[in-house]
Amino acid sequence: MTLLVGGLAVAAGQSAMRTGLTAGAVLAGQLSIGWSNDAVDAARDRAVGRRTKAVVDGAVTAESVRTAAVGALTLCLPLSLACGPAAGAVHLLGVAAGWAYNLGLKATVLSWLPYAVGFASLPAFVALGAPGRPWPAWWVVTAAGLLGVGAHLADVLPDIADDLATGVRGWPQRLGARRSGLLLPMPLVAATGLLAFGGPGPAGVAGALAAVAAPAVAVGGALLGRTRPKVPFAAAVVVAAVDVALLLSRGAPVG
Known part of the structure; x- marks a missing residue:
């Protein structure tokens, strides 16, 4: 995620220093969200035996992970705001959405919302931090939000049975594994369609190739996910x- 955002920052015309700040802010924010998730879910992960988690495996304590999450969040604040007040506020909104998911929204029917907000905030963060502070293009922000919804479905899909066993009833868990798997390709394909055909000018060869490749990968992934x-x-x-x-082939994520 950090590398992808860094690429967008370069395309948006940010300087090397500003690109480094943007990437650093995103890295710190993503680490804080991931580590806080591991800390909050430590008891649930132990209950279902998720040995791939470092806390469950005993490699690190939940308290250490919690401290690291707070440290990363503390670092994220100045890095985000150094990119400009508007850009920083948008990015911190996305990070706050990730923390809200970890702290309770993941177990509600609105579990998709933090993913949508978090993903949508990233191109907006890049655009608002570019020279002239241009407004982000609506079609890019919407596509990023759709990618977030797809990422939520894909992320939760393997763990639906375990989540239900530990009382987590988010949107995918309520849909069930079969319906979630069938739904998964739709937001991913819709996002690609927006990026290929939603902006100004013709889609070109890159848009046509993406419009073919994305559905194939999304549908193939959903089918293989059954096993x-x-x-x-x-x-x-x-x-x-x-x-x-x-997006890089079509230009920066600005309106």
Whole structure:
């Protein structure tokens, strides 16, 4: 995620120093969200035996992870605001959405919302931090939000049974694994369609290729996910990379 945002920052015309600040802010924010998730979910992860988690495996304590999350968040604040008040506020809103998910929204029907807000905040953060502080293009922000919804479905899909066993009833858990798997490709494909055809000017060869590749990867990932639970999330990351490449080929994420 940090590398993809860094690429967008370069395309938006940010200087090397500003690009470094942007990437650093995103890295700190993502680490704070990931580490806080591990700290909050430590008891649930132990209950279902998720040995891939460092806290469950005993490699680190929940308290250490919690401290690291707070430290990363503390670092994220000045790095974000150094990119400008508006840009910093937008990015911190996205980070706050991630923390809100970890602290309770993940167990509600609105579990998709923090992902949508968090992903949508990233191109807005880049655009508002570019020279002249241009407003982000609506179609880019909307596409990023759709990618976030798809990432949420892909991320949760392998763990639905365990989540239900520990009382987490977010949107995908309420839909169930089968319906979530069927729904997963839709926001990913819609995001690619917006990026290929929503902006000004013709889509070109890059848009046409992305419009073919993204559905194939998204649908293929969803189908393989029936036997390989981690594949859908990997497919979502690939689609996101395709979409960023498409966006870079069409220009910066500004209106």
